[in-house]
Amino acid sequence: MHLKDLFEAAAILACALPTTASVLAQSSKRQAESKYVFAHFMVGIVQNYTIDDWKADMNLAKDTGIDAFALNCASVDSYTPTQLALAYQAAEAVDFKVFISFDFAYWSNGDTANITQYMQTYAGHPAQMQYNNAAIVSTFVGDSFDWTPVKAGTNHSLWALPNLQDPAESSSNTQRGADGAFSWYAWPTDGGNSIIEGPMTTRWDDMFVSDLKTQSYMAPVSPWFFTHFNSKNWVFICENLPTLRWEEILSLKPSLVEIITWNDYGESHYIGPYSAAHSDDGSSQWAKGFPHDALRDLFKPYIKAYKAGESTPTIDTEELVYWYRPTPKDVTCTNDTLAAPNGRDLLTDTVFVATMLKDKATLTITSGSNAPVSVDVGAGIVTTNVTMGLGTQSFSVSRNNKTILSGAGGLKITDSCEKYNYNIYVGSATA
Numbered sequence: 001m002h003l004k005d006l007f008e009a010a011a012i013l014a015c016a017l018p019t020t021a022s023v024l025a026q027s028s029k030r031q032a033e034s035k036y037v038f039a040h041f042m043v044g045i046v047q048n049y050t051i052d053d054w055k056a057d058m059n060l061a062k063d064t065g066i067d068a069f070a071l072n073c074a075s076v077d078s079y080t081p082t083q084l085a086l087a088y089q090a091a092e093a094v095d096f097k098v099f100i101s102f103d104f105a106y107w108s109n110g111d112t113a114n115i116t117q118y119m120q121t122y123a124g125h126p127a128q129m130q131y132n133n134a135a136i137v138s139t140f141v142g143d144s145f146d147w148t149p150v151k152a153g154t155n156h157s158l159w160a161l162p163n164l165q166d167p168a169e170s171s172s173n174t175q176r177g178a179d180g181a182f183s184w185y186a187w188p189t190d191g192g193n194s195i196i197e198g199p200m201t202t203r204w205d206d207m208f209v210s211d212l213k214t215q216s217y218m219a220p221v222s223p224w225f226f227t228h229f230n231s232k233n234w235v236f237i238c239e240n241l242p243t244l245r246w247e248e249i250l251s252l253k254p255s256l257v258e259i260i261t262w263n264d265y266g267e268s269h270y271i272g273p274y275s276a277a278h279s280d281d282g283s284s285q286w287a288k289g290f291p292h293d294a295l296r297d298l299f300k301p302y303i304k305a306y307k308a309g310e311s312t313p314t315i316d317t318e319e320l321v322y323w324y325r326p327t328p329k330d331v332t333c334t335n336d337t338l339a340a341p342n343g344r345d346l347l348t349d350t351v352f353v354a355t356m357l358k359d360k361a362t363l364t365i366t367s368g369s370n371a372p373v374s375v376d377v378g379a380g381i382v383t384t385n386v387t388m389g390l391g392t393q394s395f396s397v398s399r400n401n402k403t404i405l406s407g408a409g410g411l412k413i414t415d416s417c418e419k420y421n422y423n424i425y426v427g428s429a430t431a
């Protein structure tokens, strides 16, 4: 080796050393801050799920980039232990993860012994979702539950992420043995179930992040909300939420994300398939025949970007995802025992399209009898909306005068109905 080469090698080494060190520091930091995405799963409606039903859902979730199901469990369901065991078994078989989300609409602060027993059984299970070497456990409400005795009674570390209804409660988190918080404010609201005008903002997230200080914030992502029972009958104003919320998440970069939900048909925020094996609490009236499956295609690049710490998604497969309601908001339905849902007056009559493109193109939407609307859309995920027209909904994307994506919506928009339905029909056009 010539002297000059030696000098060059030394110079390269001198440069390389600190670079390597900083890369190492960065990668260990990134490892410590690994991002995970979960989906809320209602165990209460899958009394008769088989292990294959579980595996099918888990494989779909995995393919979307979801790491684990948060298994929402009620104390009152006799089949909770059986279905939890099946879920853990299925997750282990397909290399997926799960954790328990105790639903405190049913559990209470006096259930410490039962909750400890569940954690003792599952915290060290190979399919249990671990975070910072501790088993994640979460809740729906249950803000004031004390996790300290549960941790003391479990032979494996726990990472407790209870749902807090008020971000200010974060200040007493350590007294209750909690390690962070999960927010249920996935839709525009002034708190509780109050309905306000959209669009969704990060006002609740910002309060959680600030109040939690160094603790973990698990942010909610939801595509929609409509429910129509006699006990609860409203719609949240969240028409562009399927894309807007992810854009907020990509800039907020929370520690963890939980999608609300995989299978809550009753509140119309499912992203899983409309499974045949679930029990029907009456929500088939608005959820059956209203697929949301294409939302998983839409969420996939956002999830990938979130995990990579990127601010915008990268598109590998070009696709167009659309969503719209079956009727204009003011139509009076003729055979419903319930009134129209609260909040409907704040809605707009709009059809939405998210284009997922590698390069710019022209999107054309023909909503029923309205004239076609063409707009230029860029690469990445772009959300476009047009005024709803009655009839068939048609969508196409062209580039250099060549149609690359096209299709008709799977449902006509009509101005007559028997029962109120403000759920969305979601579909897609692929190449």
Ligand SMILES: *[C@@H]1O[C@H](CO)[C@@H](O)[C@H](O)[C@H]1NC(C)=O
Pocket: 075, 076, 113, 114
């Ligand atoms: C709680 O544990 C007790 C004692 O094992 C048991 O009898 C009871 O059924 C459990 N309750 C629930 C809701 O799991």
Ligand SMILES: *[C@@H]1O[C@H](CO)[C@@H](O)[C@H](O)[C@H]1NC(C)=O
Pocket: 120, 121, 124, 155, 156
């Ligand atoms: C923790 O308890 C569970 C359930 O009793 C048991 O299966 C497991 O082996 C225990 N783990 C350790 C590390 O002691």
Ligand SMILES: *[C@@H]1O[C@H](CO)[C@@H](O)[C@H](O)[C@H]1NC(C)=O
Pocket: 045, 047, 048, 277, 278, 279, 280
């Ligand atoms: C589950 O199966 C049992 C026994 O066949 C049946 O009685 C029950 O109605 C089923 N539940 C649901 C939700 O399908």
Ligand SMILES: *[C@@H]1O[C@H](CO)[C@@H](O)[C@H](O)[C@H]1NC(C)=O
Pocket: 335, 418
């Ligand atoms: C109204 O709805 C009920 C079920 O909710 C159905 O049994 C009945 O046939 C409907 N009536 C008409 C006129 O369609």
Ligand SMILES: *[C@@H]1O[C@H](CO)[C@@H](O)[C@H](O)[C@H]1NC(C)=O
Pocket: 239, 240, 348, 350, 384, 385
């Ligand atoms: C439709 O798009 C326009 C233009 O981007 C936007 O101002 C409007 O808020 C959107 N409508 C809804 C209901 O999101």
Ligand SMILES: *[C@@H]1O[C@H](CO)[C@@H](O)[C@H](O)[C@H]1NC(C)=O
Pocket: 400, 401
């Ligand atoms: C598309 O077609 C129009 C009219 O046929 C033509 O004027 C235009 O140059 C074409 N554009 C491209 C990008 O090929």
